[in-house]
Amino acid sequence: MMSQVMAFELIQPTEKKIYTTNNYAFIFGKAKSAESLTINGHHIYTAPNGAFAHTVELHEGENRVVLKTLYGVTLYKYYKTTPAKQDIQAEDFEKTKAYVNHDNTPLRSSPVDGGLNRIGHLFGGTHIIVNGSMGTFYRVLLSKDKEAWIAKSDVTLTDEEFCPAEFINMDSKRYKNAIIQSIAFSKKLPYTIEDSEKEIILRIYNPELSDESVYNLNIPKPEKYAYKVSLDEGEYTLKVRKLPEKKNEITVIIDAGHGGSEKGAIGCLGDEEKNINLQIALQASEILKKHNINVILTRECDGNLSLKDRIKIAEENDADIFVSIHLNSIGDVPMNIHKTRGTSVYYFNKNSEKLAKIMEKEFVHQAGTNNDGVKTASFAVIRPTNYNGILVEAAYMTNPHDSMLYTDKKWIKKAAKGIAEGIIKFINL
Numbered sequence: 001m002m003s004q005v006m007a008f009e010l011i012q013p014t015e016k017k018i019y020t021t022n023n024y025a026f027i028f029g030k031a032k033s034a035e036s037l038t039i040n041g042h043h044i045y046t047a048p049n050g051a052f053a054h055t056v057e058l059h060e061g062e063n064r065v066v067l068k069t070l071y072g073v074t075l076y077k078y079y080k081t082t083p084a085k086q087d088i089q090a091e092d093f094e095k096t097k098a099y100v101n102h103d104n105t106p107l108r109s110s111p112v113d114g115g116l117n118r119i120g121h122l123f124g125g126t127h128i129i130v131n132g133s134m135g136t137f138y139r140v141l142l143s144k145d146k147e148a149w150i151a152k153s154d155v156t157l158t159d160e161e162f163c164p165a166e167f168i169n170m171d172s173k174r175y176k177n178a179i180i181q182s183i184a185f186s187k188k189l190p191y192t193i194e195d196s197e198k199e200i201i202l203r204i205y206n207p208e209l210s211d212e213s214v215y216n217l218n219i220p221k222p223e224k225y226a227y228k229v230s231l232d233e234g235e236y237t238l239k240v241r242k243l244p245e246k247k248n249e250i251t252v253i254i255d256a257g258h259g260g261s262e263k264g265a266i267g268c269l270g271d272e273e274k275n276i277n278l279q280i281a282l283q284a285s286e287i288l289k290k291h292n293i294n295v296i297l298t299r300e301c302d303g304n305l306s307l308k309d310r311i312k313i314a315e316e317n318d319a320d321i322f323v324s325i326h327l328n329s330i331g332d333v334p335m336n337i338h339k340t341r342g343t344s345v346y347y348f349n350k351n352s353e354k355l356a357k358i359m360e361k362e363f364v365h366q367a368g369t370n371n372d373g374v375k376t377a378s379f380a381v382i383r384p385t386n387y388n389g390i391l392v393e394a395a396y397m398t399n400p401h402d403s404m405l406y407t408d409k410k411w412i413k414k415a416a417k418g419i420a421e422g423i424i425k426f427i428n429l
């Protein structure tokens with residue numbers, strides 16, 4: 001048998017027969033750079049290090065994808081099926097009592113798990129009234145003109161007798177850098193939190209008493225702010241604080257994404273995202289320390305760390321700023337290797353938008369990456385409101401051009417500077 005010369009190493013696909021429901025197949029890996037690689041007859045750009053990526057549109061049934069180099073031809077077969085569409089209908093029913101199973105249960109503005117539709121996080125044991133359902137969600141009655149949605153798995157329906165909550169008292173305190181308002185009831189009630197133009201509004205609903213029973217706490221918000229809702233023995237507290245203005249009073253969490261068995265995205269050359277995240281994080285923290293900024297790394301080596309633990313580190317250290325470092329990848333979607341590249345910065349809460357915008361600008365400037373935009377997404381580590389949290393996707397692991405950057409030590413240094421400068425510019429604002 002003739003010895004086989006490897007003409008390319010694919011990261012995806014890993015099999016020659018692939019069964020999928022996707023409309024596109026994303027193919028990426030490393031080819032010998034001198035090779036002229038074609039996929040289904042199209043010449044494919046290969047970076048000097050051999051990295052390539054390409055998307056093929058799939059039709060129903062069998063799709064033949066032919067990778068050809070000077071060394072030979074390899075055939076991949078994709079079998080695409082289209083899943084039957086489920087028609088999900090909304091359903092109304094009589095007012096039914098229920099209680100929330102555990103803390104931090106998202107209350108949503110629409111019956112969808114994802115996106116920016118979280119309007120509150122209910123505490124375990126909160127009594128609610130549901131009056132309809134859609135798919136995997138119940139519709140929650142908050143007041144006459146306010147409804148919300150909650151996952152069915154997060155609540156237990158009951159025919160127990162609930163009594164309306166009794167209002168106990170209200171309080172307000174003003175400190176140098178914070179305002180705290182509280183309101184106490186005889187039991188836990190559903191609430192929503194809103195970051196409006198000028199203030200943070202906590203609304204607490206008591207629908208068992210009447211469908212017009214709503215209590216509001218409003219606190220004006222400063223320029224750079226963080227806030228938190230907490231509950232202790234029936235007393236809801238809303239705290240709105242001003243972020244410290246001096247560098248040496250600020251606490252910054254630098255979070256290297258993934259780690260340990262969780263590798264993150266795999267690049268065209270087989271590089272693992274977790275390692276690149278860590279290198280950038282370590283170097284960025286060194287720069288920040290030189291500026292007398294209190295920096296805490298969520299991980300300093302290659303170990304497993306849950307998302308909950310990362311948030312816990314931030315909370316235990318009273319973090320003001322949280323920056324999570326990642327590199328991006330794409331799935332089976334159409335891509336343009338000249339456009340689907342570079343840096344994007346994500347935020348979830350409005351109070352983190354300013355930091356996200358400054359970071360995007362500063363990072364792109366320092367690291368010389370494509371500006372892939374400031375975006376919103378519901379990532380767990382950037383959901384808390386008691387710090388300004390952003391997630392930086394520094395470059396695309398799956399982009400051949402970007403693979404020339406993240407495999408270069410000099411670029412890692414520039415990326416670290418970009419992260420540090422973004423934070424410093426925000427603090428000095």
Ligand SMILES: [Zn+2]
Nearest residue numbers: 257264326327
């Ligand atoms: Zn990641």
